[in-house]
Amino acid sequence: MSEHVPVVLFACVHNAGRSQMAAGWARHLGGDRIAVVSAGSAPAAGVNAVAVQAMAEVGIDISGASPSLLEPDLVRAADVVVTMGCGDSCPVFPGTRYEDWPLDDPAGRTLDEVRLIRDEIRRRVTNLLGDLGIVVP
Secondary structure (H helix, E strand, O other): OOOOOOEEEEEEOOOOOHHHHHHHHHHHHHHHHOEEEEEEOOOOOOOOHHHHHHHHOOOOOOOOOOOOEOOHHHHHHOOEEEEEOOHHHOOOOOOOEEEEOOOOOOOOOOHHHHHHHHHHHHHHHHHHHHHOOOOOO
């Protein structure tokens, strides 16, 4: 019998910064013990270059990620939905765990500012993984 792998959806408006960094951290720290999805209510054309650079500094490559549309089926399939500034545009389904992380949007920020956001996201992802029973080294 296989163990359930929790599905975590990280959602923000443009799916270009915060949610992409969170997905990168979750994949890096959780490995195959977690399934990770990220999406946005109004996806941008590409991932924020400064977010890509900040994540590369810690050995996580999100350069190949593409912003995608937040679809109700993605939310329905998730065990946990983490929202980051998408407000009422994120669909809500009974029985799904929701968390809202009030994080600054990396858009238009300096690398130093994005590093602070990146590090706060890592802290929050580590805590979430712990809540899901996934031990992070």
